[in-house]
Amino acid sequence: MKWEKLLKDGLTGPLTLVIMDGIGFSERREGNAVADAHTPHLDWLLAHCPHGLLKAHGTAVGLPSDKDMGNSEVGHNAMGAGRIYAQGARLVNEAIETGRLFQGKTWRHLMDYCRENNGTLHFIGLFSDGNVHSHLDHLRAMLERAALVEKIPRGRIHILLDGRDVGETSALEYVDPFEAYLQDLNSRAGVDYRIASGGGRMAVTMDRYEADWSMVARGWETHVAGRGRTFRSAREAIETYRREIPGIIDQDLPPFVIADDQGPVGPIRDGDSVIFFNFRGDRAIEISRAFEEENFDKFQRDPYPKVAYAGMMEYDGDLHIPRSYLVEPPHIEKTVSELLCAQGIRQLAISETQKFGHVTYFWNGNRSGKFDPELEEYVEVPSDQVPFEERPWMKAAEITDRVVEEIRGGRFDFMRLNFANGDMVGHTGIYQAAHIAVEAVDLCLGRIMRAVREAGGMLLVTADHGNAEEMYELDKKTGEVKRHADGTPKAKTSHSLNPVWFLVYEPSGKLQVRFDPEVPDPGLTNIAATCMQILGVKPPDFYDPPLLLFAAS
Ligand SMILES: O=C(O)[C@@H](CO)OP(=O)(O)O
Numbered sequence: 054m055k056w057e058k059l060l061k062d063g064l065t066g067p068l069t070l071v072i073m074d075g076i077g078f079s080e081r082r083e084g085n086a087v088a089d090a091h092t093p094h095l096d097w098l099l100a101h102c103p104h105g106l107l108k109a110h111g112t113a114v115g116l117p118s119d120k121d122m123g124n125s126e127v128g129h130n131a132m133g134a135g136r137i138y139a140q141g142a143r144l145v146n147e148a149i150e151t152g153r154l155f156q157g158k159t160w161r162h163l164m165d166y167c168r169e170n171n172g173t174l175h176f177i178g179l180f181s182d183g184n185v186h187s188h189l190d191h192l193r194a195m196l197e198r199a200a201l202v203e204k205i206p207r208g209r210i211h212i213l214l215d216g217r218d219v220g221e222t223s224a225l226e227y228v229d230p231f232e233a234y235l236q237d238l239n240s241r242a243g244v245d246y247r248i249a250s251g252g253g254r255m256a257v258t259m260d261r262y263e264a265d266w267s268m269v270a271r272g273w274e275t276h277v278a279g280r281g282r283t284f285r286s287a288r289e290a291i292e293t294y295r296r297e298i299p300g301i302i303d304q305d306l307p308p309f310v311i312a313d314d315q316g317p318v319g320p321i322r323d324g325d326s327v328i329f330f331n332f333r334g335d336r337a338i339e340i341s342r343a344f345e346e347e348n349f350d351k352f353q354r355d356p357y358p359k360v361a362y363a364g365m366m367e368y369d370g371d372l373h374i375p376r377s378y379l380v381e382p383p384h385i386e387k388t389v390s391e392l393l394c395a396q397g398i399r400q401l402a403i404s405e406t407q408k409f410g411h412v413t414y415f416w417n418g419n420r421s422g423k424f425d426p427e428l429e430e431y432v433e434v435p436s437d438q439v440p441f442e443e444r445p446w447m448k449a450a451e452i453t454d455r456v457v458e459e460i461r462g463g464r465f466d467f468m469r470l471n472f473a474n475g476d477m478v479g480h481t482g483i484y485q486a487a488h489i490a491v492e493a494v495d496l497c498l499g500r501i502m503r504a505v506r507e508a509g510g511m512l513l514v515t516a517d518h519g520n521a522e523e524m525y526e527l528d529k530k531t532g533e534v535k536r537h538a539d540g541t542p543k544a545k546t547s548h549s550l551n552p553v554w555f556l557v558y559e560p561s562g563k564l565q566v567r568f569d570p571e572v573p574d575p576g577l578t579n580i581a582a583t584c585m586q587i588l589g590v591k592p593p594d595f596y597d598p599p600l601l602l603f604a605a606s
């Protein structure tokens with residue numbers, strides 16, 4: 054029993070932290086699947102328990118500006134690290150602005166390799182300015198450098214269409230200006246740079262947590278082999294697929310290969326250099342492994358060209374994936390799990406596949422290993438392999454089964470879990486499904502509340518960023534809901550800028566919990582110290598302060 058502090062305060066059960074992925078708070082009712090859903094448990098907590106709102110986007114989570122929405126990586130990093138770290142988006146900006154990116158040995162090697170082999174320079178990555186996984190400004194800065202300064206004669210760009218961090222059918226708003234930009238660059242620099250292949254980010258290449266390797270295999274066929282349905286241009290591919298598959302949104306667009314009279318314009322061959330320009334790791338690890346691992350058994354790589362490969366960042370600091378990268382990632386040290394392990398606190402982390410790495414790898418500062426296998430258990434419930442609007446309940450019930458069992462069993466002092474529903478279903482843009490997703494989470498919350506009450510433990514409920522509470526596009530200037538010509542609202546598939554709840558359920562009432570009004574600008578980074586405080590471990594001074602006060606302490 055490690056809950057000495059909890060016991061002293063009169064608690065007899067563990068501390069449980071529920072992260073409702075993508076369930077933020079907004080006062081707006083229209084398009085708000087959280088406010089609209091039947092959520093008696095959330096409502097009860099809001100009516101009877103101490104609660105407050107936390108900042109979960111922008112500079113509060115280490116992003117370049119407050120115009121940047123939150124996301125799972127930065128949200129879980131912030132929760133687990135207890136303080137703000139400058140995140141990938143910001144670090145890449147700085148590396149480009151100072152020119153450091155182009156002076157490093159990785160960039161030099163990529164340039165030399167394709168120059169010496171008379172090879173082509175390839176870029177693969179998420180093609181938008183969403184700033185969650187990538188930013189087009191980074192791509193353009195590298196293209197410019199390669200063309201004008203390095204004078205690499207041939208460049209090929211493999212574009213993963215977004216529609217998940219930006220408007221759901223916005224692909225052409227990126228493709229058209231980019232084609233014009235390439236044309237201008239080609240004539241200014243006397244080079245031949247072209248879009249070579251692509252596809253929706255949920256159809257090819259950007260799988261995560263090994264949920265579906267076939268996505269990466271399809272990406273390999275498309276970008277590397279140059280095999281697949283061919284089109285004259287990316288625009289033609291997008292327009293054709295939209296016509297053929299009514300209602301399709303960008304993230305799901307099938308793969309396409311660009312070909313001219315000579316055939317595919319940009320398969321990847323021996324002697325080429327390849328840059329995967331996403332800075333975020335989860336969806337970049339599998340394709341990086343496919344390029345780098347000699348012995349690779351996830352799919353047949355045909356062909357497997359000999360190339361110089363680099364990622365924008367190191368995506369996994371434990372496993373060192375990829376071996377070469379352009380920008381140092383944030384070095385997140387002394388995360389809360391590590392500090393709690395040092396005090397012998399037994400911890401469970403659990404989610405389903407889609408968010409498993411979020412409560413482990415992201416929470417632990419982008420590390421895939423455990424700090425102390427004796428004290429920690431990580432549980433992954435396999436996710437369904439279906440479009441999530443078809444099963445909006447996802448694996449919430451299975452996660453809850455295990456959590457309830459562990460609350461009763463008393464094997465852990467601290468448990469953290471992530472419910473994927475609000476986010477994964479929110480990203481589909483399908484309102485009815487998001488509504489059901491939120492209700493599924495609330496139903497499970499009720500079960501966890503009961504278990505916590507019976508065990509005499511304590512429960513914290515929060516989220517990593519918003520999504521399901523804002524399911525319609527809003528006009529940036531007027532704040533009004535955007536509409537199609539027929540008057541129906543335009544679906545929004547991305548995260549939001551909204552804050553998230555922090556709810557405290559201490560059913561015994563013995564702790565007399567209240568929020569500390571002195572805490573300035575409460576945000577996700579305050580959660581780590583709050584958990585430590587409840588568990589009786591003094592948070593370090595470099596953590597942002599705990600949120601709560603206890604009359605009993
Ligand atoms: O699906 C993802 O990769 C992102 C959105 O780009 O969502 P989250 O940050 O919630 O994982």
Ligand SMILES: [Mn+2]
Nearest residue numbers: 074075125517
């Ligand atoms: Mn998330």
Ligand SMILES: [Mn+2]
Nearest residue numbers: 075476477480
């Ligand atoms: Mn998301």
